[in-house]
Amino acid sequence: MGGLVGLERTTVPLIGSHTFGLTKALTNLAAGALTARFRRKQLLVTGWLIGVPVPFALAWAPSWGWIVAANVLPGLNQGLTWSMTVNMKIDLVGPARRGPATGLNEAAGYTSVGATALISGCLATACGLRPVPELIGAVFVAAGLGLALVVRYTAAHVALELARHTEPLPGTGSTGLSAAFARTSWHDRSLRGASQAGLVNNLNDGLTRGVFPLLFTEHGLGIAAVGLIKGLYPILWCIGQIPTGHLADRIGRKPLVVTGMFVQAGGFVLALALLDRPLLAGVLSAVALGIGTALVHPALIASISDHAHPARRANALGTYRFWRDIGYAGGAVIAGLLADAFGLDATVITAAALTAASGLLAARWITERHRAA
Structure with missing residues (x-):
């Protein structure tokens, strides 16, 4: 996930980055609501499927308008995939170990952002802005989708936590x-x-x-x-x-x-x-x-x-x-x-x-x- 974000930080113009950020923020908001209808793994896989066209769109987009539009896709991808990994890690570790789980998740993601930005910048210097730097994103998408397909569901962990949770839903329960x-x-x-x-x-x-x-x-x-x-x-x-x-x-x-x-x-x-x-x-x-x-x-x-x-x-x-x-x-x-x-x-x-x-x-x-x- 972090690699795909780092890819656009170096070679995509600022207007595209702002489009990405706004889309990601809105998708973060929607992702929580979607967990009421779909399992976390299903949303994780969907997020990576949405990300499949991203490196190719950035590499061969014919105009800046296409690049701005292409940044909607990584925004949707990140909003779903990063939200689900946070939720799934919290599901897995339970209340006692949330700090280390979230710390490792954020550290892995943001370290990859920086490392990929550096690599793509070096590739852009050596090979030009497009298409070589963007195509390393295909590796990230393939790896992310492959891992998402084999990761296990966490619904049983949520059910166990709910069974042990003694406090009722406050307010209306909505x-x-x-x-x-x-x-x-x-x-x-x-x-x-x-x-x-x-x-x-x-x-x-x-x-x-x-x-x-x-x-x-x-x-x-x-x-x-x-x-x-x-x-x-x-x-x-x-x-x-x-x-x-x-x-x-x-x-x-x-x-x-x-x-x-x-x-x-x-x-x-x-x-x-x-x-x-x-x-x-x-x-x-x-x-x-x-x-x-x-x-x-x-x-x-x-x-x-x-x-x-x-x-x-x-x-x-x-x-x-x-x-x-x-x-x-x-x-x-x-x-x-x-x-x-x-x-x-x-x-x-x-x-x-x-x-x-x-x-x-x-x-x-x-x-x-x-x-x-």
């Missing part, structure tokens, strides 16, 4: 999409706290992708130095989710979420406070943002799973992932508007304030339900 969306987005305090933190966390990713290269080149750094800064952030974020996933099971979800948001806010502060030494400022801010994101990511997914009734979990996760992925596109838009109106420094200050406020809201709204090991 498991529909609209009710789950309202509950996860606002009515349930803990789910609301996790959703807003996920939105702001990904908003930071979209904002830094647009603002940091401009900020640091404006203060004298070259392309290589900016590339180092931009590379550190996702590397620490990806690899860091493996230990932080385990940590979420040991000390709980809420401490990691709140700490991670404040560490990210500190990263933005460092970016401005040390600008007289721009390389140091960039490296330290990237480290803080990467560590902060690694703390937050698996803990938020585990927290959503803790607070959602097993019968509603797929819908709750779909709603959370919708808000989280909308944050990425929103970050790019907000960064552009603020930078145009008030300048780069003001944009970074706003990001720091917004992230700190999100941490305070998470501290106020999220309650800890996981029993620390």
Whole structure:
């Protein structure tokens, strides 16, 4: 899954990427509702079947319009496949080991995003933008579809968890999409706290992708130095989710979420406070943002799973992932508007304030339900 995302990050224009992000966010939302009618494995296989034309469409699309349209397919593919792998892993490990399962899943996916972006960039340099870089996606699609066909169903694990779950469905008991969306987005305090933190966390990713290269080149750094800064952030974020996933099971979800948001806010502060030494400022801010994101990511997914009734979990996760992925596109838009109106420094200050406020809201709204090991 991560490989297919990384494929389009290097060689597809930004307008196509935004189409992909919006489609993925909406499909995340729909995927939870679809689990009421279809099994997780069926949706996983369907997602990979939708992805089959993607590398070929990107490789030989005759116009930019086709490329934009082609990015709808990977958005549908990722929304279904990534949502189902998260749900299936949570089904399999049960309540006691959600942190490590989600940490490993996210680390594997996002590490593959970065690695494939690097490989496709090298291929584009050597062989041109099309069709060679895109065709490595055929390998990812074949592997993903093959694995999806042999993976086992997880319905029995869900049934066992439901049988052991002593709490009745709260409220009206509705498991529909609209009710789950309202509950996860606002009515349930803990789910609301996790959703807003996920939105702001990904908003930071979209904002830094647009603002940091401009900020640091404006203060004298070259392309290589900016590339180092931009590379550190996702590397620490990806690899860091493996230990932080385990940590979420040991000390709980809420401490990691709140700490991670404040560490990210500190990263933005460092970016401005040390600008007289721009390389140091960039490296330290990237480290803080990467560590902060690694703390937050698996803990938020585990927290959503803790607070959602097993019968509603797929819908709750779909709603959370919708808000989280909308944050990425929103970050790019907000960064552009603020930078145009008030300048780069003001944009970074706003990001720091917004992230700190999100941490305070998470501290106020999220309650800890996981029993620390």
